[in-house]
Amino acid sequence: MTPGIHGTVADGFETVREEFAAFVAGERPDYEGQLCAYVHGRKVVDLWTGEGCEPDSLYGVFSSTKGAAFLVVALLVQEGTLELDRKVTYYWPEFAAEGKGGVTLRDLFSHRAGLIGLDAGFTEAELADDRAIAERLADQRPFWRPGTAFGYHAFTIGALAGEVVRRATGRTLQEVYEERIRRPYGLDLHLGLPEELEPRYRSVQPMAPTPEQQAVLDSEPTGPHSLASIAFNMQVPDPVELLDHANSRTVRARGPASAGGVAAARGLAGMYAAAISEMDEQPPLLKPDTIAEVGQIHSSGYDLVARTHKSFGLGFHAVNDPLYPFLGAGAFGHSGAGGSQAFADPRSGLAYGYTRRRYAFPGGAAPENYRLVRAAHASALAS
Structure with missing residues (x-):
């Protein structure tokens, strides 16, 4: 075993360990992270590194949480509890305010509803409370005509989906997830972290961008009332930093479905393995049919919030476009602002999960995932 790298890989997946070790060797001494992968339901990669990091250490995974939220949605669509082409108002009548009456569930879940935030922004307490977010969004005018464009609903999509789930089932999205997905499989991916598991949480740490990264950030200024600022709630007088959001015990306890999840890489990979494999x-x-539906691209092109090319399936990222073009068509998952990445590639049977403690720049899936995912996918195909 490579010094400093703990865990195991199955025969044929040695290149994944080699890529992980090569990356870790070039990182700062205090790096810690986890990498896990399954192929057709069999665990083939289980690696971790860093002082204090254990295989069951838990990290804030930011928007990788959205994958759990939309797996709940997918189950309810599969069972007929939710119908994608029904209007949101069928489940949630108050949603019709300010010209939103024609929005369908399909529009909503594919980031096309224009409800990226509030004109006045959310309070810190509201960002931890999906019910409060949804209640305020019901009265908000969309930031573009629904269905005409799309943009990443960073802090709102989980709450919007959660309110639809609650209206349709009488249960919160977090309760459905716990009862039907997390608990049956013993997954270390929590939408609401119990107090007794707090000792396993590793607080997300800052990492300054390199000079090259800072130059890119400085060259793309964002106005205080731009779509991006509104989507990330930066237009308020004292905005909450993303690191502080993940490190808030209130957020971890309530598990808001957009970005409040806490996980180990085993939990991320295990969830996607359970989604597509025995x-x-x-x-x-x-x-x-459900796998094909959620992985089918619903929105693709210029994302009005991210201001770059993006592709979304049904709530999930279409991770093969543009992140990992070597993955199979229909691969679906989600990354998180701190660098986490998780997905399922149904064509190869690969399910992948990655966490890290230090916040990766420029945000979203950490750059090292490209080589790690490529090695895991090549090994999966060869196996």
Whole structure:
């Protein structure tokens, strides 16, 4: 085993360990992170490194949380509890305010509703409370005509989906996730971290951008009332830093479905493995038609919030476009601002999860994921 790298890989996946070790060797001494992968429900990679890092250490995974939220949505669509082409108002009548009456669930879940935030912004307490976010968004005028464009609903999409789930089932999205996904598989991916698991949480740490990264950030100024500022709640007088959001015990305890999840890499990868593969003698959570539906690209092109090319399936990132073009069509998952990445590639059977403690720049999936994912995918195909 490479010094400093703990864990195991299955035969044929040695290149994944080599890529992980090569990356770690070039990082600062206090780097810590985890990498896990399954192929057709079999764990093939389980690695971790860093002082204090254990295989069950828990990290704030920011928007990788959205993958858990939309797996709940996918299950309810599969069962007919939710119908994608029904109007949101069928489940949530108050949503019709300010010209939103024609928005369908499909529009909403594919980031096309224009409800990226509030004119006045959210309070810190509201950002930890999906019900409060949803209640205020019901009265908000969309920032573009729904259905005409798309933009990343960074802090709002989980709350919007959660309110639809609550109206349709009488249960919160977090309760459905806990009862039907997390608990049956023993997943270390929590939407609401119990107090007794707090000792396993590793607080997210800052990392200054390199001079090259800072130059890019400085060259792309964002106005205080731009779509990006509104989506990330930066237009308020004292905005909450993303690091502080993840490190808030209130956020961890309530598990807001947009960015409040806490996980180990094993939990991220295990969830996506359970979604597409037989696990623990249980059939896949999703049937082939549902897998195809959630992985089908619903929104692609210029993202009005991210101001770059993006592709979304049904709530999930379409991770093969543009992040990992070597993955199969229909691969679906989500990354998080701190650098985490998780997804399923149904065509190869690969399920992947990655966490790190120090915030990666410029945000979203940390750059090292490209080589790690490529090695894992090549090994999966060869196996």
